[in-house]
Amino acid sequence: MIQIDLSSKRALIMGVTNRRSLGWSIAAKLQEAGCQLAFSYQGERLRGELEKLTDGMEGARLYQVDVTNPDELAAMVSDLEGAWGSLDHVVHSIAFAPREAMDGRYIDTTRDDWVTALEVSAYSLVASAQALEGLLTDDASMVTLSYYAAEKVVPKYNVMGVAKSALEASVRYLAYDLGKKGVRINAVSAGPVKTVAARSIPGFMKMYKRVAGMAPLGRGVDQQDVGRLGLFLLSDLASGITGETVYVDAGYHVMGMDLDDV
Numbered sequence: 001m002i003q004i005d006l007s008s009k010r011a012l013i014m015g016v017t018n019r020r021s022l023g024w025s026i027a028a029k030l031q032e033a034g035c036q037l038a039f040s041y042q043g044e045r046l047r048g049e050l051e052k053l054t055d056g057m058e059g060a061r062l063y064q065v066d067v068t069n070p071d072e073l074a075a076m077v078s079d080l081e082g083a084w085g086s087l088d089h090v091v092h093s094i095a096f097a098p099r100e101a102m103d104g105r106y107i108d109t110t111r112d113d114w115v116t117a118l119e120v121s122a123y124s125l126v127a128s129a130q131a132l133e134g135l136l137t138d139d140a141s142m143v144t145l146s147y148y149a150a151e152k153v154v155p156k157y158n159v160m161g162v163a164k165s166a167l168e169a170s171v172r173y174l175a176y177d178l179g180k181k182g183v184r185i186n187a188v189s190a191g192p193v194k195t196v197a198a199r200s201i202p203g204f205m206k207m208y209k210r211v212a213g214m215a216p217l218g219r220g221v222d223q224q225d226v227g228r229l230g231l232f233l234l235s236d237l238a239s240g241i242t243g244e245t246v247y248v249d250a251g252y253h254v255m256g257m258d259l260d261d262v
């Protein structure tokens, strides 16, 4: 029987708000596999929830890191270096776009909103990989979270779709750079899942129901589905996979047309 044993491994999860967060769903699977965990959260307001979630989790480390603040990122890396010395896995589960940029037409996106969305949702992966590179073990692995709007137009997703395209392209370039050392990086492209970030997307529930109705599996996906794929990609079971965007969307993205349309 193949078992994923990560009992000698250490992982950093960046971007957990609560137990519905996709970052948490992967963290929970890593914990089940025996991995030791550290978390970063955006700001003071989120610390209490994370403390509750990690209560009783032996050796868990918590860091406040707003990814637009290089000093907070550097302070975390320096503390991790002192405490752990190395890192086996990184989960990047961070995205943000101002609400107004996702409520109208893409053509009306302001420069500031475009830069903010791309900085927080795509550049943060590059900045994190850059800052953490020295800590990564020779067979380390990273995952980030993407969405179908990187590839196809999803109305209202707008600049976030463009940010996800940049994120997926960054995964490929980072795979090339880090691959020389043996480090892998992949993107998990999840179908709609009910989380705090998802609820801020206009029309999210409509999108959720449509995907579930059209997907080959006849359902949507949940945190368990996403957690399992994250664990797989981070583990040695995916030892030959890097630079890839892997969908976990009950098959929705392979459909070209809804049955109701024909």
Ligand code: NAD
Binding pocket: 015, 016, 017, 018, 020, 021, 022, 023, 041, 042, 043, 046, 065, 066, 067, 068, 093, 094, 095, 096, 120, 145, 146, 147, 189, 190, 191, 192, 193, 194, 195, 196, 197, 198
């Ligand atoms: P979430 O709200 O639980 O997580 C998003 C996290 O991003 C939050 O913890 C937030 O604090 C963090 N964040 C935002 N700006 C930040 C900043 N400046 N610095 C540090 N952290 C910051 O929601 P989620 O749905 O779990 O989102 C996680 C990832 O999954 C995102 O990249 C999202 O785009 C992606 N995703 C979500 C879905 C979905 O339907 N929920 C589908 C596909 C992909």
